[in-house]
Amino acid sequence: MTAANPEPAEERSESRAQGAESAGERSTETLAVAVEGRERVVVSAGEVDSFPRTSRICTVECASGERATDEWTGVPLDALAAAADFPGETTHLRAEADDFAADIPIRPALGGILAFDRRDGRDDGETGLPRLVADGVEGERLVKRVERLSAVSLDPDEEPRVG
Structure with a gap:
């Protein structure tokens, strides 16, 4: 496996907003998500003016089997991949x-969004914003409270990560 810009898990904490005390108290306005390809881009809900924003209605099926269809608003993942210059x-x-981390096949992933908002500003604590949301992707791979997105090249015999 080759990650575009590997970084130890302990160094990922820099992408958390200063002063965040708990997952339930983090503000998606200040929470930063690092996107890494050939370049490193940092995006937060409070600073997305340089990226397009979109809303999508997606159904999320949790590992528990529960399904929830809702409207999510955020930055298209294809725009973030282009800004970070994901390798071919x-x-x-x-x-x-x-x-938690999960590898999502690139084609369905690029059709998704990094959601910073849920319909009517609703966050029941389980939503876990920012959240990766994409149709056709297994619920266990729709990561909650995303801190980092990165381009990964897996060998054909290598299993994608989930867990």
Whole structure:
């Protein structure tokens, strides 16, 4: 496996906003997400003017089997991949949170968004904004509380990460 810009998990904490005390108290206005390809781009809901914003209605099926269809608003992942200059050999998008990471096949991932908002500003605590949301992607790979997105090239015999 080749990550575009590998970084140890302990160094990922720099992408968290200063002063965030708990996941329930983090503000998506200040929470930063690092996007890494050949370049490193940092995006937050409060500073997305240089990126297009879009809303999509997507159904999320959790690992528990629960399904929720809702409207999510955020930055299209294809725009973030272009800004970070993902290499042509990228096979997966790795989405990482504090204690979880998942590799999503690049084609369906690029059709998704990095959501900073849910319809009517609703966040029931389980939503875990910012959240990767994409149709056709297994619920366990739709990472909550995203801190980092990165371009990954997996060998054909290598299993994508989830967990």
